[in-house]
Amino acid sequence: MHLKLKPIALAIGVSVAMTGMATAETMVFTAWGGSTQDAEYEAWGAPLTEESGVTILQDGPTDYGKFQAMVEAGSVTWDAVDVEFDFAYQAAEAGLLEPLDFSIIDRDAIDPRFVTDHAVVSFPFSFVLGYNTDTYGNAKPESWADLFDTEKFPGKRTFYKWSSPGALEIALLADGVAPEDLYPLDLDRAFAKLDTIKGDIVWWGGGAQSQQLIASGEAPIGMFWDIRLWPLQSSGLPIEIQWNGNLASADVLVIPKGSPNKDTAMKFLAIAASPEGQKRFMDIITAEDVEGGVAGSGKVQTLPEDGANQVTLGLEWWGENRNMVADRWYAWQAQ
Amino acid sequence: MTAANRPRLRRTGIGLALPAMLLLAIFFVVPVVSLLLRSVTEPDVGLQNYETLLATPTYAKIFWNTFMVASVVTTVTILLGYPVAWLLSILPARWAAIGFGIILLSMWTNLLARTYAWMVLLQSTGVINRSLQALGIIDEPLSLINNLTGVTIGMVYIMLPFFILPLQSTLRTIDPATLQAASLCGAGRWQAFWRVLLPLSVPGILSGGLIVFVMSLGYFVTPALLGGTSNMMLAELISQLVQSLLDWGLGGAAAFVLLVLTLALYAVQVHLFGTPGREA
Amino acid sequence: MLLSFNRMGGLRWVLVAIVVLVMLFLILPVIFIVALSFGSSQWLAFPPPGWTLRWYHEFFADPRWMAAIWTSTKIGILVMILSTTLGLFASFALVRGRFRGREILRAAFLTPMILPVVVFAVALYAFFLKIGLNGTLVGFVIAHTVLALPFAIIPISAALSGFDKSVEDAAILCGANPWEARLRVTFPAIRHGLFAAMVFSFLVSWDEVVIAIFMASPTLQTMPVRIWSSLRQDLSPVVAAASSLLILLTLALMLLAVLFRKKADR
Numbered sequence: 001m002h003l004k005l006k007p008i009a010l011a012i013g014v015s016v017a018m019t020g021m022a023t024a025e026t027m028v029f030t031a032w033g034g035s036t037q038d039a040e041y042e043a044w045g046a047p048l049t050e051e052s053g054v055t056i057l058q059d060g061p062t063d064y065g066k067f068q069a070m071v072e073a074g075s076v077t078w079d080a081v082d083v084e085f086d087f088a089y090q091a092a093e094a095g096l097l098e099p100l101d102f103s104i105i106d107r108d109a110i111d112p113r114f115v116t117d118h119a120v121v122s123f124p125f126s127f128v129l130g131y132n133t134d135t136y137g138n139a140k141p142e143s144w145a146d147l148f149d150t151e152k153f154p155g156k157r158t159f160y161k162w163s164s165p166g167a168l169e170i171a172l173l174a175d176g177v178a179p180e181d182l183y184p185l186d187l188d189r190a191f192a193k194l195d196t197i198k199g200d201i202v203w204w205g206g207g208a209q210s211q212q213l214i215a216s217g218e219a220p221i222g223m224f225w226d227i228r229l230w231p232l233q234s235s236g237l238p239i240e241i242q243w244n245g246n247l248a249s250a251d252v253l254v255i256p257k258g259s260p261n262k263d264t265a266m267k268f269l270a271i272a273a274s275p276e277g278q279k280r281f282m283d284i285i286t287a288e289d290v291e292g293g294v295a296g297s298g299k300v301q302t303l304p305e306d307g308a309n310q311v312t313l314g315l316e317w318w319g320e321n322r323n324m325v326a327d328r329w330y331a332w333q334a335q
Numbered sequence: 336m337t338a339a340n341r342p343r344l345r346r347t348g349i350g351l352a353l354p355a356m357l358l359l360a361i362f363f364v365v366p367v368v369s370l371l372l373r374s375v376t377e378p379d380v381g382l383q384n385y386e387t388l389l390a391t392p393t394y395a396k397i398f399w400n401t402f403m404v405a406s407v408v409t410t411v412t413i414l415l416g417y418p419v420a421w422l423l424s425i426l427p428a429r430w431a432a433i434g435f436g437i438i439l440l441s442m443w444t445n446l447l448a449r450t451y452a453w454m455v456l457l458q459s460t461g462v463i464n465r466s467l468q469a470l471g472i473i474d475e476p477l478s479l480i481n482n483l484t485g486v487t488i489g490m491v492y493i494m495l496p497f498f499i500l501p502l503q504s505t506l507r508t509i510d511p512a513t514l515q516a517a518s519l520c521g522a523g524r525w526q527a528f529w530r531v532l533l534p535l536s537v538p539g540i541l542s543g544g545l546i547v548f549v550m551s552l553g554y555f556v557t558p559a560l561l562g563g564t565s566n567m568m569l570a571e572l573i574s575q576l577v578q579s580l581l582d583w584g585l586g587g588a589a590a591f592v593l594l595v596l597t598l599a600l601y602a603v604q605v606h607l608f609g610t611p612g613r614e615a
Numbered sequence: 616m617l618l619s620f621n622r623m624g625g626l627r628w629v630l631v632a633i634v635v636l637v638m639l640f641l642i643l644p645v646i647f648i649v650a651l652s653f654g655s656s657q658w659l660a661f662p663p664p665g666w667t668l669r670w671y672h673e674f675f676a677d678p679r680w681m682a683a684i685w686t687s688t689k690i691g692i693l694v695m696i697l698s699t700t701l702g703l704f705a706s707f708a709l710v711r712g713r714f715r716g717r718e719i720l721r722a723a724f725l726t727p728m729i730l731p732v733v734v735f736a737v738a739l740y741a742f743f744l745k746i747g748l749n750g751t752l753v754g755f756v757i758a759h760t761v762l763a764l765p766f767a768i769i770p771i772s773a774a775l776s777g778f779d780k781s782v783e784d785a786a787i788l789c790g791a792n793p794w795e796a797r798l799r800v801t802f803p804a805i806r807h808g809l810f811a812a813m814v815f816s817f818l819v820s821w822d823e824v825v826i827a828i829f830m831a832s833p834t835l836q837t838m839p840v841r842i843w844s845s846l847r848q849d850l851s852p853v854v855a856a857a858s859s860l861l862i863l864l865t866l867a868l869m870l871l872a873v874l875f876r877k878k879a880d881r
Contacts, residue, residue: 028833033844057833061844065578065737066829073744077832087579094581156459161564162579202481203564206847215658215850218458235657323580330575331393333564334400352708352720355701355764363727363761366742367735418633425620434638436869439814441641443865444648446822447842448858452644452651455659462647462661495641497815501770504807508777511618524617524626532617542773546766549728556824574733574825583737590734597729598722605718 026055027261027268031082031122033061036285040082040122043281044272054264064091067256071096076258079265080272086165088119088252089319098255098262105270113312119252120273123281126310127166127249129242130229132220143244144174147221148197158213158222161203163322163329165313166247167194170223173245173311183314187325191332203333214239230286243308249315370583371591377584384588394572394589401569401593404483404558405551408490412498412547413540415491420502420539442496450557453489454480457561485561490551497550498543505539541608545601552597569593645862652855659852670856679841680857687838690752691820694759698816699809701760702767709768710775728765732825735762740829750832758830759820766819767812774808775801 029045031037037060045056062081068091070076083091091097097118107115114121131141131153139152146153147170159167168185171193177186194201202219204210207228213219215232226246232239253272255265271277318325374384388394423434441449456462459476467473479485513535517527555570562568569589576586620627647661652670654663674680708714709721727735739758740749748754778801786796802809824839831840842854 032848033841034848036848037844059831059833061828061840061847063578063828064581065583065733066740068581068583069737069741070744073741075744075747075749077750090581162575205559208846208848208850209560211850212455212659216455216458216660217460232658237658323582326575326580327393330564330567330572331391334393334396334567335565349708349712349714349720351704352712355705355724355768356720358701358757359723359727359761359764362739362742362757363735366738367730370734370738370741415633415637418630419637422620422627422630422634425618427620432873434634437638437642439869440862440865441645442814442818443821444645444862445838445842445854445858447824447839447846448648448854449644451846451854452647455651455661456644456647492640492644495637500811500814501773501808504770504774504811505777506618507807508774509618514617524624527617538773538776542769545725546728546769549725553729553731555732570731570733573731577733577737587734590731594726594730598726601722601725 024053024055025261025264026057027079027264028057028059028077029080029268030059030062030078036123037082039281039284040272043284044268044277047277047280048268048271052267054267056268067091068094068096071256071258074258076256076260078256079259079261080253080255080268082122082251083119083254084164085114085119085250085252085315086318086322088116088254089316090322091254092116092118093319096257098257098259098265100255100269101263101266104263104266106274109275110273113248114250114252115273116252119254120269121250121278122253122272123251124278125249125251126226126243126246127160127170127223128226128229128246129244130214130222130224131240131242132214132217133238133240135217135220140240141221141242143242144170145176146242147223148174148193150197150200153221155221156200156202156219157197158202158204158210158219158224160210160223161205161333163326165249165315165318166223168325168329169247169311169313179245179309179311182311183317184321185314185317185325187328191328194332227285243304243310245309245311247313248310249313371587373583374585374587374591377582384585385592387585388588388592397567397569397572398592398596400566401552402596404486404490404566404568405548407483407487408494408551409544409548411487411491412494413544416495416498416502416543417536417540419495420499420506423499424503424506438496438499441492446493446556449492450489450560453485453492454560457485457488480561481563483562483566485563486558486566489557489561490554493554493557494547494550497546501543501546502536502539505542506536509535537608541604545604549597552593648855649859649862651852652859654852657852658850670852671860673851673853674856674860679836680853683836683838683841684857684861686835687821690755690759690837691817693756694763694820695813695817697756697760698763698767699771699812702764702771702812702816703809705764706768706771706775710772711780724768725765727761732762732823736826736829739826743830750830750835752835755827755830755835758826759823760816762823762826763816763819766815770808770811770815771805772808774805774811778804 029041031040037058041056041058045058048054049056059078062083064083064087067078067081067083070078088097099117100120105120110120111124114124129141129144129147135155136153141147141149141153147157159170168187168190169182171190172182172186173179175189175193177189202213202222204213204222207225210222210224211228211232214222214224214229215237226241229239229241233241253269255262255269259265272281375382377384419434423431426434457479458464459478459480461479463479464473464476468476479488509532514527514531517531522530553570555568555574558566558568559571573586573589576582576589617623617626623630651659651661651663653666653668654661655665655667655669656663705724709717709724736758739761743749743754748757782804783796783800786800787793791799822839823837824843827837827840828843831837838857842857845851845854
């Protein structure tokens with residue numbers, strides 16, 4: 001009496017297939033929290049779940065110490081992580097990232113400034129000069145140089161606190177350096193220029209703080225993330241943006257080396273960096289009725305058509321020199 | 336009762352501390368030592384990280400700032416906290432309860448929310464400055480934030496309850512008869528304070544002061560939000576090194592130096608004043 | 616006479632004045648937070664242009680806030696119990712023990728308070744990754760207990776050292792076994808120290824943000840982590856609303872405690 005192999009094989013085959021289908025793909029998406037992460041999830045995560053049944057768990061906030069620890073231990077719990085671009089360069093050098101699979105991700109459709117072998121754009125932004133029109137009346141700052149002019153534009157000015165692309169470039173541009181000649185950064189010259197207004201600088205450490213500083217009038221002028229000024233404008237505050245010389249950069253998505261759900265994460269990155277994904281994201285964070293945080297209403301002063309002399313920040317240089325600059329930056333701040 | 340079954344007062348040995356010791360040994364000593372070892376192995380084997388710390392003026396300044404701010408905060412906390420602890424320890428229960436209630440309420444409110452509230456209150460366009468200007472007390476806004484003043488205000492605010500609660504519990508244990516005896520011996524109030532009350536309160540002051548000083552050394556939230564960059568404290572620096580710049584070697588070295596310095600200060604304190612919380 | 620309120624003379628009004636000022640100082644930000652939570656200005660302007668309950672709606676509309684509060688409370692209570700218990704036993708050994716290296720042990724117990732938290736956080740996290748405790752409730756509680764232990768040991772030791780042991784010894788000589796004696800004689804006498812230890816241990820865990828970030832997982836987000844992200848990312852009085860609700864809760868609990876004690880006294 002032999003066992004009926006064919007039906008048994010069929011049964012086993014079907015049950016294996018069914019198990020394959022029943023095991024849902026999951027992944028963990030980590031970003032900086034707040035309504036920005038909510039918007040990112042809604043723009044990229046929700047569509048992924050809809051189209052492939054993937055379960056996306058959210059974790060956060062991003063912490064580079066935690067990132068390195070988990071990769072080193074080989075026990076990675078994050079799959080797609082939103083990080084700063086210069087960190088992405090440094091992490092790639094240190095072997096902490098998975099190389100991206102561009103057969104899944106459409107590289108050509110992404111702004112080439114914000115793609116590398118290990119990272120794709122998540123959140124493009126610009127550093128712009130923001131100022132309070134009530135404080136300054138008719139005087140309008142025309143360029144970064146005016147940020148250093150305490151006679152025409154008196155009062156405290158606010159700068160980004162952390163060692164990061166932006167402030168040093170602003171100082172150099174204000175001092176007359178041409179955008180093409182910015183890199184490698186002349187740190188001595190930049191610090192000398194910043195020294196001229198150091199006593200008037202109030203540092204902001206997070207987006208929310210920058211908003212609070214200019215909204216309260218504590219610092220009526222300074223360098224800001226463009227996206228932070230829009231909701232202030234749309235809520236009626238007398239704040240204007242000077243786009244001339246705005247500094248373009250982006251936050252990016254990376255996949256930690258050893259991620260257990262690498263392939264799913266690739267799909268997530270593909271959606272995020274795609275033109276449709278980016279547009280969806282922008283629409284959400286500038287939507288009218290989103291409460292709090294980055295949202296604003298339609299009346300948003302976006303980047304002029306001609307780019308207004310936009311300068312792209314040299315993130316590759318920053319990635320290579322991140323720690324060196326940080327040492328000098330914190331030393332200068334501590335003086 | 337014969338000598339055989341008379342209850343004996345046993346000497347207390349180390350046994351009771353063993354569970355706590357085990358917890359610390361496994362979950363504190365082992366992990367931390369492995370990390371601190373990286374301070375002498377990253378990026379290369381040797382003491383370069385320590386050299387960097389001691390030789391670079393920036394780091395020396397940050398170390399100095401940290402101990403200085405902690406000292407200032409502890410002193411102010413002691414000066415403001417002692418009267419409060421004193422009064423609370425002698426007030427009738429109903430009034431004391433209100434005092435405790437306010438203290439506990441201030442502690443219960445989330446730390447970040449409290450610090451942010453101070454940020455908004457202390458700004459030059461903030462409530463305090465505007466009120467003072469409206470009342471005509473000052474013409475120009477006072478610079479209460481992004482400097483040592485701001486950090487001190489913010490940290491004393493957080494630390495006061497940690498000092499007041501232990502101190503008032505010590506003060507309660509002081510026998511009022513001691514002071515009665517002093518006045519019977521002819522001591523005036525001032526003398527009674529200096530020579531009787533204050534010395535008796537020292538264990539409480541040391542306990543509370545120790546908590547406040549050590550906490551202030553390691554604090555980073557409040558100094559980060561209320562201080563200026565020129566008084567950056569060690570905790571913020573180490574946080575940057577470990578969580579942003581991935582320089583665990585240097586971060587570990589800085590932490591180790593802080594640990595050694597603090598333990599040294601503690602040893603000095605014990606030598607001079609005796610151990611806080613030790614049987615007299 | 617310095618330790619009697621009624622017989623201090625003029626000095627007591629000086630004390631009262633100082634204490635009232637300090638109390639105002641302590642309560643000012645709390646009142647401010649509550650006021651802000653009802654203000655209509657998103658940018659924390661004060662006085663606000665109008666009043667609204669919007670932030671409270673937002674708070675209740677997002678289940679993650681309540682989840683975070685619950686997580687923090689759960690962890691806080693577990694830490695409070697564990698830390699106070701371990702600290703109590705350790706304090707007995709530290710205060711009364713006669714063994715060599717007692718002072719060194721005491722200093723060792725204080726070390727978690729001295730070492731910068733972020734170093735401990737990274738080290739413990741890396742260790743947990745190896746033994747699989749990362750992202751678990753057990754790991755979280757252990758991490759916070761290590762931090763809270765010094766905060767329990769210090770007040771309990773202080774209270775214990777001020778307690779006259781001979782009372783406890785007398786009880787033992789009268790026939791009580793050592794732990795019974797402690798339970799009925801010593802603990803009530805040091806209850807202020809125990810109370811401080813419990814309060815401090817809970818609060819150390821409740822407000823702690825650095826370790827919480829490392830121990831966090833999608834299902835284990837505590838209040839401070841949520842507030843930290845929220846404050847850095849979003850400028851919104853929702854945080855003020857969350858804090859105000861907790862203040863309300865605390866006031867309610869305190870009131871209950873007072874009423875309960877009044878009843879018990881009768």
